[in-house]
Amino acid sequence: MARIELDLAHAYRANPTQDSDYALLPLKMTFNDGGAYALLGPSGCGKTTMLNIMSGLLAPSQGTVLFDGKDVTRASPQERNIAQVFQFPVIYDTMTVAENLAFPLRNRKVPQAQIDKRVGEIAEMLEMSGQLNQRAANLAADAKQKISLGRGLVRPDVSAVLFDEPLTVIDPHLKWQLRRKLKQIHRELKLTLIYVTHDQVEALTFAEQVVVMTRGRAVQVGSADALFERPSHTFVGNFIGSPGMNFLPATATADVLQVAGAQWFLPRALPEGALKLGVRPEYVSLAQPASAGALRCTVSKIQDVGTHVMLTASVDGQTLKARLSPEVQLPAEGEEVWLQVLGEHTCFYKNEEIVQ
Numbered sequence: 001m002a003r004i005e006l007d008l009a010h011a012y013r014a015n016p017t018q019d020s021d022y023a024l025l026p027l028k029m030t031f032n033d034g035g036a037y038a039l040l041g042p043s044g045c046g047k048t049t050m051l052n053i054m055s056g057l058l059a060p061s062q063g064t065v066l067f068d069g070k071d072v073t074r075a076s077p078q079e080r081n082i083a084q085v086f087q088f089p090v091i092y093d094t095m096t097v098a099e100n101l102a103f104p105l106r107n108r109k110v111p112q113a114q115i116d117k118r119v120g121e122i123a124e125m126l127e128m129s130g131q132l133n134q135r136a137a138n139l140a141a142d143a144k145q146k147i148s149l150g151r152g153l154v155r156p157d158v159s160a161v162l163f164d165e166p167l168t169v170i171d172p173h174l175k176w177q178l179r180r181k182l183k184q185i186h187r188e189l190k191l192t193l194i195y196v197t198h199d200q201v202e203a204l205t206f207a208e209q210v211v212v213m214t215r216g217r218a219v220q221v222g223s224a225d226a227l228f229e230r231p232s233h234t235f236v237g238n239f240i241g242s243p244g245m246n247f248l249p250a251t252a253t254a255d256v257l258q259v260a261g262a263q264w265f266l267p268r269a270l271p272e273g274a275l276k277l278g279v280r281p282e283y284v285s286l287a288q289p290a291s292a293g294a295l296r297c298t299v300s301k302i303q304d305v306g307t308h309v310m311l312t313a314s315v316d317g318q319t320l321k322a323r324l325s326p327e328v329q330l331p332a333e334g335e336e337v338w339l340q341v342l343g344e345h346t347c348f349y350k351n352e353e354i355v356q
């Protein structure tokens with residue numbers, strides 16, 4: 001396994017001059033040995049480009065890739081000793097499940113007894129022990145993809161295992177199981193795993209550290225908790241969560257904070273000028289009229305979502321969402337309510353970046 005350090009940028013076109021010419025803007029990033037990482041972001045943000053640069057399928061147009069301090073920028077995937085799992089199954093239909101799982105080990109001339117042991121362990125982790133002697137050709141698409149996952153995980157000596165949206169072909173209910181399984185496998189095998197996805201649930205369940213990307217930029221690297229509690233960029237606040245964070249325009253002076261027409265004493269040290277107040281719907285609550293840090297809003301929608309109620313309100317032309325317990329006395333649509341937006345979980349942003 002290896003510690004992977006990136007200090008690079010990548011443009012597919014020659015002579016890039018502006019930010020939009022880059023698939024990856026200049027970045028520095030370290031993936032620690034044995035960690036479970038996800039690269040998360042919308043389509044086109046540069047996830048696959050970053051993964052391919054790590055695997056050696058693509059050389060960055062500038063900068064370096066280090067594995068355990070050694071420069072591997074121009075080394076092939078084989079030389080880097082990387083295992084990869086792609087969106088669609090890559091297996092041999094004519095072989096049995098066991099032969100498919102054994103293939104990467106056999107290729108490296110691992111002794112038969114060790115192959116049998118490791119294949120047995122991996123099959124058990126993936127709950128495929130009963131299918132080891134079946135021909136892969138006869139299996140359903142998700143079983144085939146499980147074999148691909150197994151082949152990616154079977155070699156204990158790889159620098160890292162890279163997954164590119166590996167659960168795309170998997171049924172939703174099995175997807176949920178496999179996500180958990182991968183997390184458990186990571187704990188047991190202690191391999192460095194890097195997982196590309198545009199699905200936040202997938203990233204947040206699987207990874208210890210999630211790299212959130214947008215437009216060729218890694219905007220935050222953090223745990224699920226950090227991304228939820230303190231998004232360092234408004235993009236992360238928006239992208240993580242369902243629905244994402246509420247943002248309201250705010251202005252700070254030396255001692256007053258103005259938010260959506262209301263004025264309060266400055267709650268903490270903030271830079272003067274235009275800001276955005278960010279608060280997650282989970283931390284917006286019903287408040288007493290005219291409470292400090294609360295806004296008078298008009299309820300536009302109440303949705304019962306089973307475990308909670310999602311209240312949508314408008315204030316000063318802005319939309320605000322609050323996730324409320326169904327136990328509270330709910331207002332009706334069209335009614336005026338006071339919603340608390342200021343509290344210990346409220347964040348402030350200047351030029352889209354969090355204010356410390």
Ligand SMILES: Nc1ncnc2c1ncn2[C@@H]1O[C@H](COP(=O)(O)OP(=O)(O)OP(=O)(O)O)[C@@H](O)[C@H]1O
Binds near residue numbers: 012041047048
């Ligand atoms: N071979 C290529 N040649 C030119 N441009 C490319 C190439 N591959 C990707 N791009 C561009 O680079 C940017 C990043 O693409 P990339 O595939 O890395 O994003 P992604 O986040 O993995 O998206 P997706 O989830 O859709 O695969 C996009 O603007 C894309 O159009």
